[in-house]
Amino acid sequence: MSETLPGTAERVPTSTPEHVNERLREEIGDRLRYYADNPDEIDGRVAELEREWDVERTLEANASALILVFLGLGATVDRRLLAMPAVIAAFLFQHALQGWCPPVPVLRRLGVRTQREIDAERRALEAIRDAQ
Template sequence: MLPDTNTRVRQNTMDSVNARITREAGDRVARLALAGPAAIDRRLAELDAEWDTERTLEANASTLALAGIVLGATVDKKWLFLPGAVAAFLLQHAVQGWCPPLEVLRRMGVRTAAEIDRERYALKALRGDFRGLPQAPTSPAARRAFAAAAQG
């Protein structure tokens, strides 16, 4: 069975790396809670510009593929192996949620879109962006469901 799109990268990342990425985001949110609205605004702008795992993989893969094509056409046809390997890795990532470069990117701290969004929405909640929205449901079952959804 194919992994869920939203969780496939985390499922294929070592638990210690996932924990570090989550801890670092939580630490940033805690620091920014004390730093005030201007710091939160700056961090939200940084998050808007942050590249997630998908974008990083796509940019690196296309760069390597283009380099392989150019080298294959101008230096030696053996270089055409490079775009083939890159395409295979991209297909593997699309299907399984894992490819060899992903492990390196995750260790470097490159986050998934969901991980970036989790930090973004925590900061927006701190800033008060959701004050006008309806409050959490009042029934005990609805409260538990709402709390579980908030934990990701």
């Protein structure tokens, strides 16, 4: 029986433990309650959200940096290190298909969110601001 691959927006949350997803949702709820009581600070928070890196951007930046480091080390120190860029690329491919690779659980536990999660907070903040 073949499994279907999750959609783009669902890949990371589907492969994240539910307790981590729940903690991220609770943090958003806590922030929304705070800003509902402090609407004069909403514009600043929206600006922060515009600059927040999502899990995809964070993963891409980290993977590309590691690939470059290992290419340099492989070329100058030990050719066996050239295997690491291939491993990293394989994990990126796995992430593209499934939404999971070794750094994702760490990033999620550190609070790195998906673009959808960031956008949901922004829309909720804008709704709070517009209701004022």
